[in-house]
Amino acid sequence: MIFNMEFETLPREALEAIQLRRLKEVVGRVYATVPFYRKAFDEAGVKPADIKSLADITKLPFTTKKDLRDNYPFGMFAVPMENVVRIHASSGTTGQPTVVGYTRRDVDTWAELMARSLAAGGATPDDIIHNAYGYGLFTGGLGVHYGAEKLGASVIPISGGNTKRQIIIMRDFKPSILTCTPSYALHLAEAAEEMGVDFENLLFKSGIFGAEPWSENMRLEIERKLYLSALDIYGISEVIGPGVAMECLEAKNGLHIFEDHFIPEIINPETGEILPPGSTGELVFTSLTKEAFPIIRYRTRDITSLSYEPCICGRTMARMKRVQGRTDDMLIIRGVNVFPSQIEAVLMDMDQVEPHYQLVVEREGTLDTLTVLVEVGEKAFSDEIRDLQNLEREISHNIKETLAVSAKVKLVEPKTIARSEGKAVRVVDKRKL
Amino acid sequence: MHAQQISVFLENKAGRLAEVTNVLSQSGVNIRALSLADTSDFGILRLIVNNNDAAVDALKNAGFTVRKTQVAAVEVPDRPGGLHELLEYLNGRGINVEYMYAFVTPTKNNALMIFRFDDTDAAVSALLEKGFAVIDGETLYTM
Numbered sequence: 185m186i187f188n189m190e191f192e193t194l195p196r197e198a199l200e201a202i203q204l205r206r207l208k209e210v211v212g213r214v215y216a217t218v219p220f221y222r223k224a225f226d227e228a229g230v231k232p233a234d235i236k237s238l239a240d241i242t243k244l245p246f247t248t249k250k251d252l253r254d255n256y257p258f259g260m261f262a263v264p265m266e267n268v269v270r271i272h273a274s275s276g277t278t279g280q281p282t283v284v285g286y287t288r289r290d291v292d293t294w295a296e297l298m299a300r301s302l303a304a305g306g307a308t309p310d311d312i313i314h315n316a317y318g319y320g321l322f323t324g325g326l327g328v329h330y331g332a333e334k335l336g337a338s339v340i341p342i343s344g345g346n347t348k349r350q351i352i353i354m355r356d357f358k359p360s361i362l363t364c365t366p367s368y369a370l371h372l373a374e375a376a377e378e379m380g381v382d383f384e385n386l387l388f389k390s391g392i393f394g395a396e397p398w399s400e401n402m403r404l405e406i407e408r409k410l411y412l413s414a415l416d417i418y419g420i421s422e423v424i425g426p427g428v429a430m431e432c433l434e435a436k437n438g439l440h441i442f443e444d445h446f447i448p449e450i451i452n453p454e455t456g457e458i459l460p461p462g463s464t465g466e467l468v469f470t471s472l473t474k475e476a477f478p479i480i481r482y483r484t485r486d487i488t489s490l491s492y493e494p495c496i497c498g499r500t501m502a503r504m505k506r507v508q509g510r511t512d513d514m515l516i517i518r519g520v521n522v523f524p525s526q527i528e529a530v531l532m533d534m535d536q537v538e539p540h541y542q543l544v545v546e547r548e549g550t551l552d553t554l555t556v557l558v559e560v561g562e563k564a565f566s567d568e569i570r571d572l573q574n575l576e577r578e579i580s581h582n583i584k585e586t587l588a589v590s591a592k593v594k595l596v597e598p599k600t601i602a603r604s605e606g607k608a609v610r611v612v613d614k615r616k617l
Numbered sequence: 618m619h620a621q622q623i624s625v626f627l628e629n630k631a632g633r634l635a636e637v638t639n640v641l642s643q644s645g646v647n648i649r650a651l652s653l654a655d656t657s658d659f660g661i662l663r664l665i666v667n668n669n670d671a672a673v674d675a676l677k678n679a680g681f682t683v684r685k686t687q688v689a690a691v692e693v694p695d696r697p698g699g700l701h702e703l704l705e706y707l708n709g710r711g712i713n714v715e716y717m718y719a720f721v722t723p724t725k726n727n728a729l730m731i732f733r734f735d736d737t738d739a740a741v742s743a744l745l746e747k748g749f750a751v752i753d754g755e756t757l758y759t760m
Contacts, residue, residue: 560626560659560682567624567686567733568715569654569661590705599627599680 187303187335188296191444192499196492199500204238206472211235211244214478221480224345241447241470244456246481249282252422255282263476267443268347272421275319279319284421285476291330293473297427297442298331298520302499304432304440305415306390307361311335314354316364316372317342318397323425324395328363331427337361339425347375354388355381362391366398366414367405370539373409388412389432394419394426397507397525400540401532416506422482423469429504435496438503445473448502449481450490453511464489467504471586485511487523513611517552520589524610527556527591531580536564536575542601547615556583559598574616618739620690621669622731625662626682628664629655637662637676642674649758650731652718665690665731667758671726687737690720690757692727692750699728706747711739720757729760 186192194202200310205217214221214234225231228245235241252260261268265554286294307313313332325343332339340359342350350372353359362369365539369391376383388410392601394417406414418439419426422559428446441448446469450459453466467484471477495503509523516522521596524543532539545552558579566572576593583591627633634653641648651666666672669685676683693699707714713735720729729752734740741751752760 198711241623285689330646334693358699483710559717562684565624565626565682565684567622567661572626579628595626597626597633597680600628610659 185303185306185308186498187300188562191439192300192442193499194444194500196500198294199294199443200238201493203447203472205243205449206444207238207470208232208235209465210444210470210474211480214262214480218260218478220251220260224251232605241449241481244470245482246456246468246483247479247594248483249422249485252282253280254256256280258285260479261285261476262478268284268476270326271451272326272425273320274421278614282422284323286448287475288314290424290474290476293332293445294327294336294424294427295330296350297424298327299334299426300331300442301417301430302328302331302335302337302392304499304579305361305392305417306413306433306592307332307337307392308333308573310336310567311361311389313337313339313361313363314342314350314359315339316344316350316362316368317341317426323419323421324363324365325429327419327425328392336379338553343405347372348379351379351381354386358387358501360387360389361612362388362410362412364393364570366393366402367396369393369406369410370402373406375499383410383412386411390415392417392430397509399525399529399532401529402505404534418486418507420484422477422479423471423586430501432495437495438491438505440495440497440501441490443501446471448490448504450488451483453483453487453534461490461492463506464505467507482488487511488513515543515554515611517545517554517589520587522554522587522589524589527583529611530586531579534579534582537561537579538563538598540598540601542609543611545611545615552615556580556591556593557596557601558593559601560595561598564595618689618745618751618753619687619737620665620731620752620757622686622688623666623672623676623734624684624686625664625676627653627655627660627662627739629658629660633637635697636663637669639737640675640679640681641666641672644671646672646675649760650718650720652731654716663711663716663718663731665757667704669758686733688731688733689737689744690729690752690754691739691744692729693730695726695728700730703744703749707740708732710739710743712736712743720760 224245230243265309268285273281273283319325390413403414415431419428429441449468459465467486486510538561542557544555579593647667684740715734
C-alpha cells in the first residue's frame, strides 16, 4: 500500500522541482540561523544565492559527525528552544552523543515518513504493530510509534528488553507487524523456541527491521524462523530517525528514499568526489524540510549505492541498496578492506553455522591478525574433534575465498558473544596504532 | 545393546568444566564415566550419566551445546593383551574405533570400556558374535 500516493509517485521532473525549491529554502535558512553553517559556507566561498540548480548542491561543504559533536548539545539547532518539542540523542557509544531536535512540524513530518514506511512494509490501519525498538533517546521506538498512529494502526509500545514478556504478548495479542533490530528478531526466535512458542502459530505477516547492518542471508533466516516477510528500513537520527528510506513489500529490492524530504548523494569516502548512480560509496544526505535540525550534505559513513530505475511498486523515489557497511566499521586488515557484513554473509551461506560471530583484530608485531569467533549451535556440534576442526578450516577457507583475507576461526560456546537487546558487538579491535 | 553418551562443547577457559559439574550436581545427575578431548581452543566433554534426559535438559538450560551420541560399553578381559585382542578382532572385521575411554567399576575380573565406533550396530553384533560382553544402557547407567 502507498500511504501518500501524490508524493510517493511524483514524476521525477515534478519531484526535482520540489527538491530545488526546498533546497534553496533550507540553505537560505541555515545560513541565516546556524552560525556553524554560515561559517562553513563562507569558508567554502558559497552563498545561498549560488544554489540555482540541484547540481549546485556540490558547491556546499559536507557536514560530519565531528561537526555535530563540536556543537554539542544544541549548537546546530536552527530554531529557538521554544519551538523545539522533542529532543533525541545517539547512544554515544563511539564518543560524545549527537543531539537532535524536532519542532512540532518536524515530529509530524517524521510521523508521515514512518507511516509511509510502515505502509510500504504491508501495514494497514487494521494491523497490530509490535514495536520492540527501544523507547527513549533512541529514535527507533518513538519514530515507529508516531508513524503507526499516523497510519491508524494499533501499536503495542513494548520497547526493547524483557524478552519473555514480549513472547507472551505476541502469543496473546497476536500482532501482525514486528518492528525491531534484525539481531533482536533472531533473539526473539531463540527465546520463543526455548519457551515452546512457535512463530508459525503467530499471525505476523511482516517485520520491519533496521538500526543495524544486516544481510540478504540474514533476511532469509529471519523469514524462515519467524514466518514473516522481513523488510529493511533505514534512518539515522542526524537525518530524522527511522523512515528516511524503506523497502517495499512488492520488490524487496532496495530501499525507497523519501526524496521529497531528503536529497541523497554517493561520494568516494576518501576524496569526497561525487560518484555516478550505481556506484558504491558513502551515502550523504541533505534534509529539505526539517526545521529544528536541518542538515546539509551530512556524511552518514554508511556504504551503499543508489538506483534510479523504476520500481514495480509504483514509487518513483530512488532506491538505496541495503547498507553494506560503515566507513568506520571498515577494517583494514593487511591492506584488505573488510566489512563485518561480508563475514556474516559467508557464515550465513553455510548451513551448519549460526550467524552469531565477532571479529577480533589484533596486531602481532607489525602484522594484523583477524580472529573470527563463531558460536557452535546444535547444528554444528559434532561429538568429534576432527569434525569441529574441519568446520573451523572450512569457515576460514570460505572467508579467504570471499574476502581474500586470512582469518583464524575459533569456535565458542553459544551465547557467549555479547548479543544485547539492541545492537550486537561485531568488532573488537585490539590494535594499538 | 547400545548406550547413550552425552557430549558437551566446551571452550578452553577457566571454570567451564566446573560449571558442567555444578549444573549436573544441582540437578541430581550422577556422572558414571567421562573423558575430555581437547584442542588449544575448545574441548568436547563426553559423559556417561545415570539420567540422560535430566542431564541434557539441565545443560541446555544452562546454555551449553549438547548432543547425545551412541556408544557401546564392552567388557574387556583384565589381563595383558585383553584390549589388544578385542581391537585386533574389530580391525579384522573392518570396524573402526573413533575413540574410547575406561569406565571405572569395582567389579569382577573384567575392565569396562566405552567405545565410539564408526558403525555401532556392526561393531556390537560382531562383538557379541565373538562372545564379548556388551552392557546395555540401562544396566550401565545404574552400575
